[in-house]
Amino acid sequence: MKIWRCQQCGYEYDEAQGWPEDGIAPGTPWEDVPDDWSCPDCGAAKSDFDMVLVAA
Amino acid sequence: MTTTTWRDGKRSLWPLGLLVPTLPFMAWGLVAATGQGLFWWWGPFFAFALLPLLDTFVGADRGNPPEDAVPLLEQDRYYRWCTYLYLPLQYVSLVLACWLWTAGDLSGPDKLGLALTIGVVGGIAINTAHELGHKKDEHERWLAKVALAQTGYGHFFLEHNRGHHVRVATPEDPASSRLGESFWAFLPRTVVGSLRSAWELQKSASAREGRSLWSVRNDVLNAWAMTLVLWAVLLGVFGVAVLPYLVVQAVFGFSLLEAVNYLEHYGLLRQRTGDRYERTAPRHSWNSNNTASNVLLYHLQRHSDHHANPTRRYQSLRHMDEAPQLPSGYGTMIVLAYVTPLWRRVMDPRVVAHYGGDVTRANLHPSKRAAYLARYAPAVLEDAA
Numbered sequence: 001m002k003i004w005r006c007q008q009c010g011y012e013y014d015e016a017q018g019w020p021e022d023g024i025a026p027g028t029p030w031e032d033v034p035d036d037w038s039c040p041d042c043g044a045a046k047s048d049f050d051m052v053l054v055a056a
Numbered sequence: 057m058t059t060t061t062w063r064d065g066k067r068s069l070w071p072l073g074l075l076v077p078t079l080p081f082m083a084w085g086l087v088a089a090t091g092q093g094l095f096w097w098w099g100p101f102f103a104f105a106l107l108p109l110l111d112t113f114v115g116a117d118r119g120n121p122p123e124d125a126v127p128l129l130e131q132d133r134y135y136r137w138c139t140y141l142y143l144p145l146q147y148v149s150l151v152l153a154c155w156l157w158t159a160g161d162l163s164g165p166d167k168l169g170l171a172l173t174i175g176v177v178g179g180i181a182i183n184t185a186h187e188l189g190h191k192k193d194e195h196e197r198w199l200a201k202v203a204l205a206q207t208g209y210g211h212f213f214l215e216h217n218r219g220h221h222v223r224v225a226t227p228e229d230p231a232s233s234r235l236g237e238s239f240w241a242f243l244p245r246t247v248v249g250s251l252r253s254a255w256e257l258q259k260s261a262s263a264r265e266g267r268s269l270w271s272v273r274n275d276v277l278n279a280w281a282m283t284l285v286l287w288a289v290l291l292g293v294f295g296v297a298v299l300p301y302l303v304v305q306a307v308f309g310f311s312l313l314e315a316v317n318y319l320e321h322y323g324l325l326r327q328r329t330g331d332r333y334e335r336t337a338p339r340h341s342w343n344s345n346n347t348a349s350n351v352l353l354y355h356l357q358r359h360s361d362h363h364a365n366p367t368r369r370y371q372s373l374r375h376m377d378e379a380p381q382l383p384s385g386y387g388t389m390i391v392l393a394y395v396t397p398l399w400r401r402v403m404d405p406r407v408v409a410h411y412g413g414d415v416t417r418a419n420l421h422p423s424k425r426a427a428y429l430a431r432y433a434p435a436v437l438e439d440a441a
Binding site: 044 | 221224330336337366
C-alpha cells in the first residue's frame with residue numbers, strides 16, 4: 001500500500017485507507033482512483049495534479 | 057477544433073504584462089517630456105483609471121483552448137519568459153526609484169507618487185510570484201520568492217498554496233472576504249491572519265520533516281531573508297533616506313494584492329458536509345473575462361479554473377460558465393473595493409442572487425450577520441409569495 005501526497009496542499013491519500021466519503025474503498029490503488037476525483041482538501045484535479053509517492 | 061487549427065488569440069498580447077514593471081520608467085519619461093511632476097503618480101493612475109477604461113473599451117474574451125491543445129500550450133516556453141522577464145524589469149525600476157528618491161530633484165509629493173508607482177509594480181509582482189509559486193519546477197518557485205522580496209511578502213508563497221487553497225471560501229480563511237466585510241476591515245484581518253497562518257504551516261512542515269524551525273529550510277524565514285538582503289543593499293548604496301519610501305511602496309504593494317484577494321471570493325461559502333467543507337468548485341470564486349486586465353494579470357481573473365487546477369499555467373486557464381462573474385475587471389473592482397458603499401451596492405446583490413436570495417448560505421461577516429439577515433430576509437419572503 002502506498003501513500004500519495006498532493007503537491008499543492010500536502011493532503012495525503014493513503015491507499016490502505018481509501019477515501020470512503022467519495023466511495024473509494026480502503027485498499028484502492030492510486031491507478032484505480034477515478035480521473036475526475038480531486039483533492040478533498042484543496043480541490044486540485046487528479047489529472048492536472050501529480051500526486052507524488054511518499055511511502056511504499 | 058484540433059490542435060493544428062487552434063491558435064492562441066492572446067499569444068502576442070502576453071508580453072504586454074511587462075508594461076507594468078516599466079511604469080516607473082514611463083513616469084520618468086512623462087515627467088521629463090511635460091515638466092509635470094503629477095506624472096510620478098503614473099502607477100496608481102494606470103491601475104485605477106487607465107486599466108478600468110481599457111477594460112470597458114477592449115471588452116471580454118470567453119475563448120478557451122481546446123483540451124487537446126493544452127499539453128503543447130503548457131510546454132511552450134515562450135509563455136514562461138513573459139513571466140520571468142517581469143523580475144529584472146521590476147528590480148531595475150526599484151533601483152531607478154531609489155536613485156530618484158535621493159538625487160535631490162523631486163519634491164515631497166513627487167517622491168510619494170513615485171513610491172506608489174513602485175508599489176503598483178511590487179503589488180503586481182506578487183501576482184507574477186503567484187503564477188510562478190504554483191509550479192512544480194524548483195527554479196520557478198525560487199523566482200516566486202525573488203519577486204516577493206520587494207514587498208516583504210515572502211510568506212505569501214507558503215500561505216497561499218497550503219493555507220488559502222485549502223480554506224478558500226470558508227470563515228476560517230484569512231484571505232477570503234466575507235459578505236458585509238469592508239475592504240478596510242478585511243485588510244488587517246488578512247495581513248495578520250495570513251502571516252500567522254504561514255508561520256503555523258511552516259511549524260507543522262518543519263515538525264513533519266523533523267527539522268528545527270530555525271533553519272534555512274524554513275520557507276518563511278528564507279523568503280524574508282531575501283527582503284532583508286535586498287533592503288540592506290539599497291540602504292547601503294542609497295542611504296537611509298530611501299527607507300520611508302521602501303516602507304510605503306511595500307505596504308501599498310501588498311495592500312494591492314490584498315485588494316485582489318478581497319474581490320476573488322467575496323461572500324462565497326463552501327457548505328459543510330459532515331465534519332468537512334464541500335470541495336472547492338467553480339461557484340466558489342469570482343471571475344472576469346475582461347481581456348485587458350487578464351493580459352496584465354496572467355489570467356488570474358479566471359480564478360475558478362485556477363483553484364480547480366492550481367498548477368495549470370496561465371495561458372491554459374479557462375472561462376467556466378458555471379462560475380460567478382464580476383461586473384468588470386480587477387482594476388475597476390479594486391477601486392470599488394476602496395469605496396465601501398459603492399462596493400456593497402454593486403456586489404452585495406450579486407452575492408445574494410448567487411445564493412438564490414438566501415444570505416444564510418453566504419460567508420456572512422459575523423458582526424454584520426443580524427443586519428444582513430434583516431435586510432435580505434424580506435426579499436426572500438416576497439419572492440416566495
